[in-house]
Amino acid sequence: MESVESFRARAREWLASALPRLGAPAADQGGAGDDDEDWDRARELQQRLHAGGFAGIAFPAEYGGLGLAGEHQKAFTEESAGYEMPLLLNVPTFSICAATILDCGTEEQKRDRIAAAIRGDEVFVQFLSEPRGGSDLAGVITRAERDGDVWVLNGAKIWSSSAYAADWALCLARTDWTAPKHRGLTMFLMKVHQPGVTIRRIRQVNGSTEFCEEFFDDVILPADAVVGEVNGGWAVASRQLFHERMAVGGGSPYVSGQGQRSRIGVSRDFLALARSAGRAADPRVRELIGESRAMHRVHEQLIDRISGAIASGQMPGPAGSITRLFHAEVEWKDADIGVEIAGSAAVTDPLGAAGPGQYGQHFLSRQSSSLGGGSTEMARNIISERLLGMPREFAADRDVPFSEVRQGRS
Numbered sequence: 231m232e233s234v235e236s237f238r239a240r241a242r243e244w245l246a247s248a249l250p251r252l253g254a255p256a257a258d259q260g261g262a263g264d265d266d267e268d269w270d271r272a273r274e275l276q277q278r279l280h281a282g283g284f285a286g287i288a289f290p291a292e293y294g295g296l297g298l299a300g301e302h303q304k305a306f307t308e309e310s311a312g313y314e315m316p317l318l319l320n321v322p323t324f325s326i327c328a329a330t331i332l333d334c335g336t337e338e339q340k341r342d343r344i345a346a347a348i349r350g351d352e353v354f355v356q357f358l359s360e361p362r363g364g365s366d367l368a369g370v371i372t373r374a375e376r377d378g379d380v381w382v383l384n385g386a387k388i389w390s391s392s393a394y395a396a397d398w399a400l401c402l403a404r405t406d407w408t409a410p411k412h413r414g415l416t417m418f419l420m421k422v423h424q425p426g427v428t429i430r431r432i433r434q435v436n437g438s439t440e441f442c443e444e445f446f447d448d449v450i451l452p453a454d455a456v457v458g459e460v461n462g463g464w465a466v467a468s469r470q471l472f473h474e475r476m477a478v479g480g481g482s483p484y485v486s487g488q489g490q491r492s493r494i495g496v497s498r499d500f501l502a503l504a505r506s507a508g509r510a511a512d513p514r515v516r517e518l519i520g521e522s523r524a525m526h527r528v529h530e531q532l533i534d535r536i537s538g539a540i541a542s543g544q545m546p547g548p549a550g551s552i553t554r555l556f557h558a559e560v561e562w563k564d565a566d567i568g569v570e571i572a573g574s575a576a577v578t579d580p581l582g583a584a585g586p587g588q589y590g591q592h593f594l595s596r597q598s599s600s601l602g603g604g605s606t607e608m609a610r611n612i613i614s615e616r617l618l619g620m621p622r623e624f625a626a627d628r629d630v631p632f633s634e635v636r637q638g639r640s
């Protein structure tokens with residue numbers, strides 16, 4: 231295997247010749263994923279990475295990757311700071327969906343889908359959450375029924391990030407209503423755009439229309455759409471949630487480039503903000519800047535410590551909930567600090583990439599970091615039950631056939 235230093239040197243040279251330099255901070259790059267243009271651009275950049283031999287760094291070579299280590303990916307990510315990268319593809323395409331297919335998919339699914347994503351030809355989405363709630367994932371009521379050689383899918387999903395722009399989805403559906411809730415589920419790898427699938431875009435308070443909801447009416451899925459075992463979907467979903475926690479909390483070896491896509495590109499340069507607001511000498515403001523920097527430093531250290539411990543087996547997979555939780559804490563803190571330093575300009579200034587108005591707009595989506603990737607309350611449950619060994623939460627529906635579980639007001 232090529233040494234990390236040699237790989238880093240090659241990457242540095244290639245990046246300078248092949249990718250556009252960013253004028254703005256890395257957090258501002260790549261668009262929010264609201265437009266087809268953002269996605270076309272991400273696919274194009276991914277195709278450039280692939281042509282240059284720097285795509286899918288930590289994915290195995292037999293599925294289109296480079297078969298290198300997480301350290302190589304980390305070196306590439308460091309070198310790529312300051313260049314335009316296809317960050318939109320990091321989450322969920324590579325770090326969650328492709329990673330889950332790699333762990334649980336058939337040879338064909340791995341060969342076809344992972345390789346297509348690495349080439350920049352395909353984008354993936356997660357069809358997990360439903361209108362009845364996302365935290366109780368094992369309680370999904372979207373159903374798939376066997377009909378001869380195929381499955382017939384009916385139901386609805388919601389909060390699917392950029393489903394409109396995606397090609398394939400990992401969709402969790404109930405396939406056995408007589409089994410207790412965790413044991414009657416199957417994961418399907420399905421085409422997003424096909425007969426019977428209706429996609430609607432959801433407008434959020436900040437104007438974003440990136441979230442989607444989907445309705446399935448007699449969607450036909452071939453038998454080979456199943457990922458893992460029929461009625462063994464909870465094992466696949468659990469793996470997917472593991473990768474989601476790693477992706478959201480930081481520490482996934484499949485994320486390439488600095489940061490995830492930014493729903494709203496907001497600069498974290500609070501010193502620049504304080505200077506432009508004429509408040510750089512204010513002791514309270516200086517304290518806030520220090521607090522943000524300390525939180526980011528701790529987060530970075532935590533990511534290294536926890537992802538290293540999970541990789542070496544010193545900590546179990548659910549430990550990813552610690553970084554997932556801390557990620558939300560950092561995001562909340564930054565959202566609050568941005569508004570506090572910007573002051574009233576956060577809400578009175580016109581929206582723009584560089585002005586203080588961006589902090590007001592960012593504040594509107596402050597809470598999303600505590601829900602996306604599983605809620606922080608659920609992360610706390612996982613930490614208490616699976617890491618600290620505290621008693622499990624009571625669940626009246628645990629061993630009951632799902633058809634007998636009361637739903638809603640029934």
Ligand SMILES: Cc1cc2nc3c(=O)[nH]c(=O)nc-3n(C[C@H](O)[C@H](O)[C@H](O)COP(=O)(O)OP(=O)(O)OC[C@H]3O[C@@H](n4cnc5c(N)ncnc54)[C@H](O)[C@@H]3O)c2cc1C
Nearest residue numbers: 356357358359363364365389390391598601602604605607
């Ligand atoms: C930015 C973002 C991106 C997302 N992307 C996707 C995506 O691509 N695909 C997808 O399928 N979903 C996606 N989601 C949905 C996300 O997974 C859900 O929002 C999340 O799982 C919570 O589900 P919910 O919103 O339905 O809240 P609910 O499950 O209804 O929960 C409501 C509140 O009750 C709390 N709660 C629920 N159960 C418990 C419990 N047992 N103990 C303690 N507290 C509890 C929750 O923490 C939450 O605060 C995304 C969400 C966001 C914000």
